[in-house]
Amino acid sequence: GQRMRNQKIHTTYPNDINRLNAPFLTMFESLIPPNEEKVKQKQLLTVLEKLVSKEYPEARLFLYGSCANSFGFSKSDIDVCLAMELQNVDKSDILLKLADIFESNNLQNVQALTRARVPIVKLMDPVTGISCDICINNVLAVVNTKLLRDYAQIDERLRQLVFIVKHWAKSRQVNETYHGTLSSYAYVLMCIHFLQQRRPAILPCLQGMETTYFANVDNVECAYFDQVEKLHNYGSRNGESIAQLVWAFFHYWAYCHDYANDVISVRTGRTLSKRAKDWTRRVGNDRHLICIEDPFEVSHDLGRVVDKFSIRVLREEFERAAQIMHCDSNPCVTLFEPY
Ligand code: GTP
Ligand code: MG
Structure with missing residues (x-):
């Protein structure tokens, strides 16, 4: 609508983006538990x-x-x-x-x-x-917790990005599943997916590699490569800084993701089509307006809590964040202004 037409969509970082690295890292450090x-x-x-x-x-x-x-x-x-x-x-x-x-x-x-x-x-x-x-x-939750922790050990930029995104989501009140926005777990999967998509990739797809960890939990087979100490150089061919990644993360969810047709899938390291998963129409309370496949319970869409009102709120917040990262003189403050 009008809001979209008034926006200018930028395709690459502003020249001075790296001035934001130090404040973002300071923010990250202050959020880590001692x-x-x-x-x-x-x-x-x-x-x-x-x-x-x-x-x-x-x-x-x-x-x-x-x-x-x-x-x-x-x-x-x-x-x-x-x-x-x-x-x-x-x-x-x-x-x-x-x-x-x-x-x-x-x-x-x-x-x-x-x-x-x-x-x-x-x-x-x-x-x-x-x-x-x-x-x-709730053993599956214990296993997906290990998967997330293993991803975090591959490249430190994942943990930095997640902390900044979670802090943004809490400040803007879009981390509230009972109001139709996304769980922290869903945001972490969005960050992992995003870093799997960078070129060169910053994260691999652990479930697409040789199995070194296996658990059968409630008839769900959980298998992936967990020797992550062997992957600590994985993302080094990609030199993007945390400020560039925060910019690109919001840009991706504001302008690049195909909400109508795609499912994000950390399990496969790419996007899948909603059609292939039969996630094209509302079934019960699952509306599939933003689709995030659980890495192990593949029939579980973590976006199922999102309804036709909250999807607008979410997408407007992604667009707001993308604009701020591009044009604002002080994004490290404006981005996190309480809603
Ligand atoms: P914060 O409490 O916000 O810091 O984050 P958290 O990582 O503890 O996330 P949350 O409280 O949203 O979820 C707790 C755990 O439940 C997750 O880390 C997952 O392991 C597990 N989980 C599995 N399925 C779901 C789901 O559908 N929704 C949520 N929220 N959690 C799930
Ligand atoms: Mg929790």
Whole structure:
């Protein structure tokens, strides 16, 4: 419409883009959790393991999500997955039992949410001040957490880009799945996809390489190359700076991605067609207005939360960000102005 016609679409970086490298890197550094926070998270996990194993000796606890995928901000909550065999026991009963145990051991704000899409127990540890959500047997999330962490080790620009994009998305309120915008997990996949598309590529497609890691989780085969220490030079033929990549990231999602026809697929390292996946029409609540294939659960579109209103919000925010990266005198401030 009018808004689009008034915009000028630029195809390459402004000359002085690299002046933004230092401020973006400073911003990245300030968002990384300090080491003592990581120590406290481990401490809390140990406390929880002790409490859980008294009742369920065979149960194991895993960290997943941003506290374990290396894309977590300072002061975030932690996500914990309790893995155990369930024989004729109800998940809800276990969650209620766990809530009892935690409550009687001085953990605060204990709450069992047994009817949520992913049922959890929430709690806050008064010793470390950390809040945490515990789910049961969400092992795929543990495996995709490892995939994301492995990608992060290949090229440091991925972690820098994700932190800046997540910070932007939180500032602009487009990181809220309950309002129809995207999860942090979806933004990380968008960043990985984007870096797989650069020429020369900055990231490889780990699931397209020799299998060195394999897990069969709930009948989903998860296989990929995880010897990422062998890939630490992978992106070095591409010399793009973080400022150039932030510019190009927003440019890509504002003007280059084909929302009508394409699905982004980190699993294949390219885009797939919506037609090939039969993601062309609304089925139930899945509208497929922006399509992001889960790397392991391939029938799962992480864009399914986006509706016809929020897709406009998202695309306008990508365009706003692209314009700011191109023309604004102080993008490191304007980009993150609260919505
Ligand atoms: P922040 O909490 O925003 O810092 O990010 P996060 O990485 O913890 O992401 P989020 O809370 O959105 O998701 C937690 C984890 O759940 C992800 O890292 C994935 O491993 C897993 N997950 C699997 N499927 C989905 C999904 O459909 N939506 C979301 N949000 N997470 C999923
Ligand atoms: Mg989280």
